[in-house]
Amino acid sequence: MLLVLRKxxxxxxxxxxFKLETNSKIMLEKADIALSKYKMHMVVANELLSRKEEVVVVTSKEKISVRRNKSLGVDDVESALIELIVERHSVYVESFDL
Known part of the structure; x- marks a missing residue:
């Protein structure tokens, strides 16, 4: 359905x-495949065992590691992930000449 959504x-x-895997060795490979196959702007890839600590955001140009920031008292990785997604979405929206 993702390809239908985009197309x-x-x-x-x-x-x-999102791509959740139990094997870190194939996680990024599968995220790259999903990125191109479904024409996504980004794929949030995470490994089952470390999903609460770190995710990798895969785009056509880069792979961004997003980690939970324990030193700032942040209890989850989602806060940092949301910041990144909002930033990238804003740039995307601004690229349209409306």
Whole structure:
């Protein structure tokens, strides 16, 4: 359904998918495949055992490690992930000449 979403339902939408794996060795490879196969703007890839500590955001240009910042008292990785996604979405939206 992700390809249908990108191709037919919302071709201009900023789309993100998620890839959860139990094997870190194939996680990034599968995220790259999902990125190109489904035409996503980013794939949030995480390993089952470390999903609460770190995720990797895969785009066509880079792989960004997002970690929970224990030193700032942040209890989850989601806060940092949300910041990154909001930033990237804002840049994407600004690229449109409306």
């Amino acid at each position: 037919d339902w919302a071709p201009l939408a900023f789309c993100i998918s």
